[in-house]
Amino acid sequence: MLLLRNAATAGRRGAATTAAGIMLGNAVLAAAAVAGLTALLTSSQTLYTTIRAAGALYLVYLGIRALIDFVRHHKQHDDTPVTTDQPTPVPATPQSRLGTQAFRQGLVSNLLNPKVAAFYLSLFPQFTLPGMPTLTQHIVMAGLFWGLALLWYIAIVAVLGRIQTLLRHRRIQRGITGVSGVVLVGLGAALAFRD
Numbered sequence: 443m444l445l446l447r448n449a450a451t452a453g454r455r456g457a458a459t460t461a462a463g464i465m466l467g468n469a470v471l472a473a474a475a476v477a478g479l480t481a482l483l484t485s486s487q488t489l490y491t492t493i494r495a496a497g498a499l500y501l502v503y504l505g506i507r508a509l510i511d512f513v514r515h516h517k518q519h520d521d522t523p524v525t526t527d528q529p530t531p532v533p534a535t536p537q538s539r540l541g542t543q544a545f546r547q548g549l550v551s552n553l554l555n556p557k558v559a560a561f562y563l564s565l566f567p568q569f570t571l572p573g574m575p576t577l578t579q580h581i582v583m584a585g586l587f588w589g590l591a592l593l594w595y596i597a598i599v600a601v602l603g604r605i606q607t608l609l610r611h612r613r614i615q616r617g618i619t620g621v622s623g624v625v626l627v628g629l630g631a632a633l634a635f636r637d
Contacts, residue, residue, distance in 0.1 A: 443629075444547050445598055447508060447622040450615045452540040454603035459541040461595035463548025468591055470553060472584035475562035476577070483559050490556050497554030498634035504547060505626030512620040555633070562587075 444464075448456035474480050483490055552558060562584065571579045608614060 443622045443625050444504070444544075444551060445595075445602065446609075447618055448544045448547070449599075449602040449606060450609040450618040451511075452544060453606050453610070454599065455541055456544045457599045457602045459544040460548040461599050463545040463550075464552045465548075465588070465592055465595060467549045467552025468558070468588055471559050472562055472588055474559065475566065476580045476584050480559040480563045483556055484563055490560075493554060493556045494633060497551070497556065498630045500550055500554050501626050501630030501633060503630075504551070505623045505628075505630060508619050508623030508626060512616060512623055515616050515619065557633075 445457050445460050448460045471480070483493065565587070566580045566583055569579070569583060571582060574582065602609065609618065
């Protein structure tokens with residue numbers, strides 16, 4: 443949802459910097475798993491719950507901000523007659539600030555998701571690579587997973603870049619902003635209340 447929303451509001455650059463933040467988060471969590479630090483997360487219910495609550499609050503915060511943008515955008519254009527559904531111009535916010543904001547959203551939302559860290563911890567013991575020490579196996583698997591995720595995000599950003607003109611249309615952009623707000627609030631609530 444973050445990729446789609448940031449692509450609609452900041453174009454391909456918004457999607458790419460969001461993906462870069464997510465990928466840095468993946469790299470940090472993979473390194474933590476290889477170092478055995480994620481075992482602390484899964485063994486301490488207090489730490490796990492704290493990170494999960496912080497992640498849930500962050501998703502709800504992003505969702506509420508999107509809903510505020512949706513309402514603000516709706517009010518701004520209520521009095522303006524729409525004769526055509528032209529693409530919305532890029533916001534006046536400097537591109538570097540939009541890029542930093544999108545990067546931070548991707549990074550923080552990933553780092554505050556304890557399920558990603560737990561995924562790495564549960565994934566590694568499932569596989570045995572013959573002739574390699576355990577640490578090397580974990581490094582190889584973390585690298586493979588990271589590489590696959592990178593290919594996935596490159597493909598998504600490429601697709602979003604191809605349809606960015608469509609995403610920038612006022613009605614579509616407004617719809618994406620509203621839907622992403624509802625979905626992010628819902629995901630935050632689900633993360634908070636589901637074990």
